[in-house]
Amino acid sequence: MIGGLFIVRGRKNKMNFDDLINGFRSEEIGALTMDAPQSWAQGRTLYGGLSAALCHVSAMASAEIDKPLRSAVIAFVGPSSGQLTGSAEIMRQGKSTIMMDAVLHGEKGIGTKALLIYGNARDSKLNQSDLAAPQVDAPEDCPSLWGDRKAANFARNFELRRAGGLTPMGGNERGDMLVWVRHATEASVDDTAALFALADVLPPACFTMMSEGAPISTVTWSLEFLMPEVEVANNWFLMKSVAEHTADGYSSQAMYVWDRQGRPVIAARQNVTVFY
Structure with a gap:
């Protein structure tokens, strides 16, 4: 990895999720021409959930992050198509949190932009949730x-x-x-x-x-x-x-x-x- 930059090139064959992520974050510079399979396409762009995932992977590879992800804001700016490049940089880093800015570029410009906040747990007297799961069949x-x-x-x-x-x-x-x-x-x-x-x-x-x-x-x-x-x-x-x-x-x-x-x-x- 050089400067937090990653490259993906398109192809039509099927690739499972783990192989795709491993290829994208490979540290072998010559291997950063990983193919983005057509099997993950969403119309004329890469599937949005995968585009967001690649922004996270870019962030993790661009900084030493030992904290879980707490919050993310994703903007789907344009089509993530053709040759893709992912990059990320630290916006702010404190004792318990780190804020990352990640971008996935397509051949026509920015495809996906992500603001990612990673943070450690902290002691708190509060523990509450109103998000009970619906009762459904298995x-x-x-x-x-x-x-x-x-x-x-x-x-x-x-x-x-x-x-x-x-x-x-x-x-x-x-x-x-x-x-x-x-x-x-x-x-x-x-x-x-x-x-x-x-x-x-x-x-x-x-x-x-x-x-x-x-x-x-x-x-x-x-x-x-x-x-x-x-x-x-x-x-x-x-x-x-x-x-x-x-x-x-x-x-x-x-x-x-x-x-x-x-x-x-x-x-x-x-x-x-x-x-x-």
Whole structure:
């Protein structure tokens, strides 16, 4: 690694998550022409969850960070396509926290920009949570989210089981999705990166309000990581996404992730553009 700079070049063959992350953060300079598989594409860009994950990996490789990620703000500025480069720098570092600025460039400029805050736990008299997991059937007893539909390229790297909520493209009056999700292959090389990838896999909640497909694009994504240690591997996680306000071609949605034991893992929000 030189100056926190990493390079990815596109190709069409399939690559599992761990191999992709290992290739991206390789310290062999000649190997930093790692291919970004078409199997992780989301339309004309790299899948957003993976783009955010690569920003985190760039940050971890650019500074000595021994703290868990606590918060992230992601802006999807433009398409992360063609040859990609990731870079990161320290914005501020204190005794317990470090704030990183990470960028993923595509061939046409900035693709994804991330503000990442890593922080140690501190002693506190407060311990409270109102994020109880919904009561749902086990993932093994839930049907596939997609049914007979063909999933997008990137979504085939995950297994999704509908646990409740509403049907995608069901023409419903509100947007509400409740889905069990896991990586299709074990993702263990970087749990935080694996969580980023997993936490963005659901279609926007307003997708359940549509009666037919239409372009949808996430603009911003803010996440709060509630558990400092999470083993992702190919474990199941329950995800809930609710469209709280949809108008004028934009949808504001709240998103939550719990582990299989019902513990809250992520609380997040997205602003989504809707061409419908």
